[in-house]
Amino acid sequence: MKKPITKRDRTRRQLLDAAAKVFASRGFEAGTIQEIAAVAGVANGTFYNYFPTKEAILEAAAIQYGVTFCERIDASYRHIQDGAERMAIGGKNYLMLAVEQPETARFVMSVALASPTWDEQVRPYIMADLMLGLKQKRFQIASKDAALDLIMGTNFAAIRSIMDGRAGRSHVNAIAASILRGLGMAPKDADEVAKRPLPPLPPVTE
Template sequence: MTGRTISKRERTRHQLLSAAAKVFAEKGVEAGSIQEITAVAGVANGTFYNYFQTKEAILEAAAIHFGVTFCERIKASYAHIEDGAERMAIGGRQYMTLALEQPQLARFMLSVALSSRIWDEQVRPYIQADLMLGIRQKRFRVASREAAMNLIMGTNLAAVRSLTSGEAGRAHITAVAASILRGLGMEPTEADEVARRPLPPLPPA
């Protein structure tokens, strides 16, 4: 607990974001409506427009809110792990597991991740921190940091798409994680071993 008092406006905005994530995850981006979001949030329809002008605006904000919250949960889950390579594998595998087990939610996030500059700004630091840790520990050997980030983010997003579409199954998660570690310069045998380590449990949302 930080002890900071949350204002009524912050609390209402958070209710709307959580409700939007729930609606879009259950109904899909196209079918989800503002009326359903306000009903789930327990606020009047008119209240929505005090915070967001359009459905597209809350779509982006809700996806980023969920994405950052999910990153924070992943970060908390591996706080006891010092190996940057294992942290990298855990982060990617958790997102891919989400795509497999909650495809509607993952598709909703993917729709924003592919086009939002703000998503990139908010989520990228978590991935970059693991990359830099692995480089400092000499676990990764990369041609450039930006090329490595493109490899990680592009591969994970493509894998999420394959998993949500049903083109790939659970075995794909470990294979992709191992492939990323190999691409970052790890020896194949070691990369495969790290990618198969048990996932630490996520703390509650």
Template sequence: MSTAKKTAPPLPKRERTRQQLLLAAAKVFAERGFDAAAIQEITAAAGVANGTFYNYFPTKEAILEAAAIQYGVSFCERISASYAHIEDGAERMAIGGRNYMTLALEQPQMARFMLSVALSSKVWDEKIRPYIHADLMLGIRQKRFHVASKEAAMDLISGTNMAAIRSLLTGAAGRSHISAVAASILRGLGMAPKDADEVARRPLPPLPPLA
């Protein structure tokens, strides 16, 4: 009996080209930022003719949104699946932030792209920010968090994580910075220092593989 692994059939040519464009867009936006990036740079990175771009996306904004969903939202879904068995809102909050910060060390280009999404795409507010908000509200209901303002708490979480990602990307901070930042966020949300430090250092659950 054959034990050879079955391989997935290749994607149709149109879908392959779309994926090339999305990956190229993530790379260019990560390197150049959304405003400075040009469509011609995306097509050059994808290895396709300039006119091909418009067969798939009408504007630069459209491909940013599609790439944000492809990479940013799917990353959030994987994080959410990894802690589905965990009921503690504080631990879920720490897991989310630590995974994003870890991305800066292990996949820096993708981390830079995530920063460009946060600054330039409505996808961040509409599809990614709600994951953070859900963990915040769970922690508040469980009385793990005590905040003066939910909106201010969201800014604390997002702003601190983004600043930490930048520090990790530039080499100004190392891996130990990840748990320290996670603990600092939990303290800022009202947890006692000892509890925040303990939660921030719990083992990360493994991320499920990419679909």
């Protein structure tokens, strides 16, 4: 049975959603606790009942955004059985976030690159696609840990290139194909999978 959502849960979610909006639009340094509280519709003092510092809510908000984004990606490709295509879809969605919403991507990556908690909560989604691809013999890898570093490291570097203006939309499929090649797929197969259209993401739900 699903645990009922309490008033405290709702207020915490309001603060996290507000923090994501403030940090994405103004950056961490410019965004203030007072502004987050105002966007959330709560008193300034309420903030400290949930988070001790601005740094704490930055990490929590980015992790919430990342996990929710992964859940939406997962829902978008439940009808797809190919582990290689699922792997490409996951990475391409994050790259498209950098293309279409660079400030949001910058906010998320500011935490993703440094937070062990982010890694613990997001890595299982990648691992599931990796294991499916291995089971289907779509991938050939030296080790699971090395493969995860290849996937995450390449995507992080590509997101930074896009955010910094050194790459654009064409980089998305190229990176997906490069990762699939790195996981042992033949170049022709990797390129074909990488070029498949993305399934639509479902809307964010409360």
